[in-house]
Amino acid sequence: ELWRSGYFKGRTPEEAFYVKCDAETNPPEVREAGQVVVEVGVAPVRPAEFIIFRVAEETAEFGPVAD
Numbered sequence: 001e002l003w004r005s006g007y008f009k010g011r012t013p014e015e016a017f018y019v020k021c022d023a024e025t026n027p028p029e030v031r032e033a034g035q036v037v038v039e040v041g042v043a044p045v046r047p048a049e050f051i052i053f054r055v056a057e058e059t060a061e062f063g064p065v066a067d
Contacts, residue, residue: 009043017042025054034059 002008003016010016020039030037036057041050 007045009045015043030056 003010003013008016018041020041021036025037025039026035036059038055038057040053040055043050
């Protein structure tokens with residue numbers, strides 16, 4: 001909705017933002033530590049390239065995540 005409202009640059013959602021939660025952001029040592037890491041990038045309308053947020057969450061209450 002924010003992209004449609006003009007808050008981000010780009011003619012398509014793919015040019016405006018991305019969400020990444022994969023083996024690159026969550027290598028084995030991160031998963032074995034019971035964490036999950038998500039990376040979110042947005043291209044704001046004001047001059048800037050991408051603003052990138054990395055969020056890490058403990059999943060320890062469930063134990064380490066297996067492959």
